[in-house]
Amino acid sequence: MRDLEFEIQNHIGIIRLNRPESSNAFSHEMIRLWIDALKEIRDNDDIYVGVLTGNGNAFCAGGDIKAMMNDDGFMAKTRGEIDDFTNSPLDVKNSLRKHIQRIPLLMEEIDKPMIAAINGAAIGAGLDMALMCDIRYCSNQAKLGEGYVKAGIVPGDGGGYYLPRIVGIDKALELLWTGKILTATEAKVIGLVSHIVPHNRLLEEVLDFANELTQAPQEVIRMTKRIVYDGLTLNLKQSLDMVSSFMAIAVHHPDHAEAVSAMREKRKPQFQNQMQRDEV
Known part of the structure; x- marks a missing residue:
């Protein structure tokens, strides 16, 4: 089973994060497949709209530290305690640049509509991936938040760039400073999501909207x-x-x-x- 699924359906490129047992937290394989899927959406003239969602009960819980503890990531297998895994500052910087930061840079190159279907928890980098999309449909059961501060780190994938542009500087700093988790309704009030949809109709409504866009010039x-x-x-x-x-x-x-x-x-x-x- 691959960590990410990608299919083209009626001119819609659908990216499904596929690590449901880990709340769709990132792995290196997922990031690699994600980058490939975004390139396909960008370059394939037969794709008019892109959709991002998750399989299972979560949208994306951010980075999976255990899955990314290897020599080409910013965690290295050297000792037994997580606090001891950190490589040099340059290793951390280069790992972010070579892996997760390629996603927002690719998203910026896509002129086609990109829609997030937030089917469950979207936390930290998981939320940031939804913020990179143009429009965010959200399940009424979803929870959203920026959890970086609770791990003692800063948003490394563009969250500090996208969030204030969507909700304003004050709300962005409040969410980033506190790590508060929002309900779908709370997220809608501050403009973090575009639409709230009953959970069992989420993907159906997103695809209806995407299909509408495929009919336009x-x-x-x-x-x-x-x-x-x-x-x-x-x-x-x-x-x-x-x-x-x-x-x-x-x-x-x-x-x-x-x-x-x-x-x-x-x-x-x-x-x-x-x-x-x-x-x-």
Whole structure:
């Protein structure tokens, strides 16, 4: 059994974390397969949307220290006590850079919608993986929190970057400083998750939304995502310059002509990606 499952279903790339006996905590194999799956979503033109979820009762409980205690991780098998496993500071830095930190960097390269289906506990780095997604659907039974402080470490995978951008600086620091675990409702109140869904309908609703996105003009979907994210760091003039370039592409794309014709004829548009799908 592999630590991560990946499948393509109706133009949706579905990543399932698959260590349910360990609450889907990371292993090196999981991270390697995760990186491969993200590259496939990024590069495969037949994938329009990505979905991330977990098998079993948890979404992801973060890093599995025991599973990652080997020579190429930041824990080394040298002694019998966990406190004695730490390698040199440079080993820790390089391990994070070569492994878990590749995930947020790859996520940043994906212009396609990425949706988290948080089916259970999302703790520490597990929560951070959901924060890297564009939209977060959450089971009403899920628990969410940043547990780094309780282990005496800092968020090493981008949690300190994503969390304040989603919930604000004050709430982010409160969660990171205390390690408080939130219910789904508490997470929704502060904007940590986008939607709360009954547990037994979570993946169904996520896939319904993902399928809706696959019906849209894909180039517009991707350009719009880039406009929003790049707009967080560009000044107004730079953002408007990018928008005008994207608009020039959009109005000359066949999907724009099809959308205008469909509105005039009062029918459902048949965008280029759908026509290609019908041809197959």
